[in-house]
Amino acid sequence: xxxxxxxxxxxxxxxxxxxxxxxxxxxxxxxxxxxxxxxxxxxxxxxxxxxxxxxxxxxxxxxxxxxxxxxxxxxxxxxxxxxxxxxxxxxxxxxxxxxxxxxxxxxxxxxxxxxxxxxxxxxxxxxxxxxxxxxxxxxxxxxxxxxxxxxxxxxxxxxxxxxxxxxxxxxxxxxxxxxxxxxxxxxxxxxxxxxxxxxxxxxxxxxxxxxxxxxxxxxxxxxxxxxxxxxxxxxxxxxxxxxxxxxxxxxxxxxxxxxxxxxxxxxxxxxxxxxxxxxxxxxxxxxxxxxxxxxxxxxxxxxxxxxxxxxxxxxxxxxxxxxxxxxxxxxxxxxxxxxxx
Numbered sequence: 016x017x018x019x020x021x022x023x024x025x026x027x028x029x030x031x032x033x034x035x036x037x038x039x040x041x042x043x044x045x046x047x048x049x050x051x052x053x054x055x056x057x058x059x060x061x062x063x064x065x066x067x068x069x070x071x072x073x074x075x076x077x078x079x080x081x082x083x084x085x086x087x088x089x090x091x092x093x094x095x096x097x098x099x100x101x102x103x104x105x106x107x108x109x110x111x112x113x114x115x116x117x118x119x120x121x122x123x124x125x126x127x128x129x130x131x132x133x134x135x136x137x138x139x140x141x142x143x144x145x146x147x148x149x150x151x152x153x154x155x156x157x158x159x160x161x162x163x164x165x166x167x168x169x170x171x172x173x174x175x176x177x178x179x180x181x182x183x184x185x186x187x188x189x190x191x192x193x194x195x196x197x198x199x200x201x202x203x204x205x206x207x208x209x210x211x212x213x214x215x216x217x218x219x220x221x222x223x224x225x226x227x228x229x230x231x232x233x234x235x236x237x238x239x240x241x242x243x244x245x246x247x248x249x250x251x252x253x254x255x256x257x258x259x260x261x262x263x264x265x266x267x268x269x270x271x272x273x274x275x276x277x278x279x280x281x282x283x284x285x286x287x288x289x290x291x292x293x294x295x296x297x298x299x300x301x302x303x304x305x306x307x308x309x310x311x312x313x314x315x316x317x318x319x320x321x322x323x324x325x326x327x328x329x330x331x332x333x334x335x336x337x338x339x340x341x342x343x344x345x346x347x348x349x350x351x352x353x354x355x356x
Contacts, residue, residue, distance in 0.1 A: 020087050021105035026064070026118040029107040032056060052123065059123035060104065063256075066116040071182050071189050076259055077169050081117045084108055085162045086260045091155075091234065098150035100124070100253050124253050128245035135281045140246055142290055144272070147252030148239060149294030152265040155234035156300060165237060165261035167224035171319050175217035191324075198323025205326060208354055209318065209337045212344045215351045216319045222350030223316055227264050230309040235263045239272040241279055265295070266309045270317035274324070277332055284335065308346060315343025 023029035033053040048065035066081075067073045086092050087106050095101065102121040109116050129136060160166075172178050174195050182192045203210040216223055237259025245253035269291050273284045280287060288310055292302050318325070318340035325333040344351055 018093060020090060020093055022084075022088060023105055023107035026107050026109050026116070029105055029118055029120050030055070030062060033060070033062075061102075061121045061123045061125070062118055063121070064116055064118045066110070067113040069116070071192070072258065075173055075178055075182060076165060078165070078258070079113050080163070081108060081115060082162075082164050082260055083119065083257050084117055085164065086257060089162055091162075091260070092257060094154075096150045096154040098147045098251055100247065100251050101257065102253060102255060121255070124245055124255075127247055127253055128255075129241045129279075131242075133278045135279050136241070138281045141281050141287070143246055143250055144239070144244060144252055145269070145287060145290045146294045147254065148265070148268055148272070149291055149298060149300075151236065151254075152233040152268070153295060153298035153300050156231070158232065158234040158262055160262040165235075165259045167227055167261075167263050167267075167316075168220040170237075170259070170261075170263070170267070171216055171220040171223060171316055173320050174323060175319075177217070194327055195323040198326045202322050202326035206322075206333065206337050209322065209340055211354055212315075212340070212351050213319045213322050216316075219350070220319075223312065223319075223347055226347050226350075227267070227309070227312050227316065230264055230305045230312070232262045233265050235259070235261050235265075235268050237261065237268065237271070239268050240275040264309045264313055265291070266306075266313035267316065270313040271320075274317050274321045274336075277328075311339070311343035311346050313343075314339040315341075315347075318343075 030053060033055050039050045039052055048063055048070050051062045051064075053060050053062055065073065067079050073079075084106055087103065092101055092103060102124045104120045104122060106120070107118050109118070129140075135141075174191075176196075176199055179192050179195055182188055183196050188196075199210075202213070236254060236257050238256050239254070243255040245255075247253065266288075269288065273280070273287060277284075282290075292306055295302055314336070318336050322336070322340075325336050341353070344353055
C-alpha cells in the first residue's frame with residue numbers, strides 16, 4: 016500500500032459530509048472507545064474515537080501520546096505487504112496531551128470480519144491469519160522503534176496487579192479488570208510455582224524483555240484477536256485496531272493470538288507455532304538458532320499478561336500455558352529463579 020497518510024486537522028474535517036451516523040457497540044470492544052457507522056459520499060465507513068482519559072486500555076498500556084497516530088503519520092501502517100488490509104482511510108486528533116482524542120476513519124469491512132462466537136474458525140482461515148502474520152513480520156524484519164511506541168517491558172506489565180489497581184478502584188470496573196483481580200489470586204492458589212515466576216516478572220520485567228531482545232525483532236501490530244480479524248474473498252487478512260504497536264519478537268504476536276483465540280483454533284497451539292515457522296521460512300526468514308528460544312520466552316511473557324485469564328478458564332488450557340511458561344522460565348532462571356529448581 017502506498018500514498019501519503021491522510022491526517023485531517025480535526026475530527027470535523029475527517030468526517031466532513033458524513034451522515035447517517037449510528038453509534039454501535041461491537042461485542043468484542045471493551046476499551047471504552049466510541050464506535051460509529053457513518054456514510055460519506057454514499058460509501059459506508061466506521062469511525063473509532065479514543066483517548067487516554069476515556070480508554071482504560073490506553074492507560075494500562077501507557078499510551079499517553081496516541082501511538083496509533085504515530086505509526087500512521089510515520090507511514091508504518093501504509094508500509095504493509097499485499098496480504099494485509101488495515102482498512103484505515105485517515106485519522107485526526109483533537110486536543111493536546113492526555114486530553115487528546117483520536118478519531119480513526121476506516122472503510123466498513125464488517126461483512127468480512129470473523130463473526131462473534133466461540134466456534135472454531137476454518138483451518139483455511141486460521142492458516143491464512145498465520146500466513147498474514149508471517150507476511151507482515153517478514154516485511155518488517157529487523158524493524159526498530161524510533162517513534163516511542165509500546166516497549167516489551169510495558170507489554171509484560173499490561174495486567175500486573177499494581178498496574179491495574181487504579182482501574183479496579185473505579186465504581187464500575189471494566190469486565191477484564193474485574194476478572195483479572197479475581198484471576199491473579201486464583202492462579203496463586205492453583206499454580207503457585209507459575210504465580211511466583213509471574214510476580215517476579217511483574218516486579219522486574221527488564222531481564223525477560225532483554226532476553227526477548229536478544230532474538231530477532233520485527234514490527235508488532237500487537238492485537239491479533241478475532242475481534243480485529245477478517246478475511247477478504249481474495250485471501251487478504253483484515254487486521255484492525257493497531258493499538259499496541261512497537262518493535263519485538265514475532266512470536267509475541269502469535270502468542271497473543273493463541274492466548275486470546277484459544278477456543279476458536281481449528282488445530283492445536285503447537286501445530287500453529289510450527290505453521291508460523293514454516294510461513295516465515297517460506298519468506299526466506301531463517302529460523303534456526305533462535306526460533307525455539309523465542310517461542311519459550313514469548314509464551315512465558317504472554318502468561319505474565321494473561322495468566323489471570325487462564326486461571327479462570329479450563330484446567331487443560333491453564334496447564335498448557337503453565338507447562339510452556341515454566342520451560343521459558345528455565346531459560347531465564349538466573350533472573351527469575353524457580354522455587355523448586
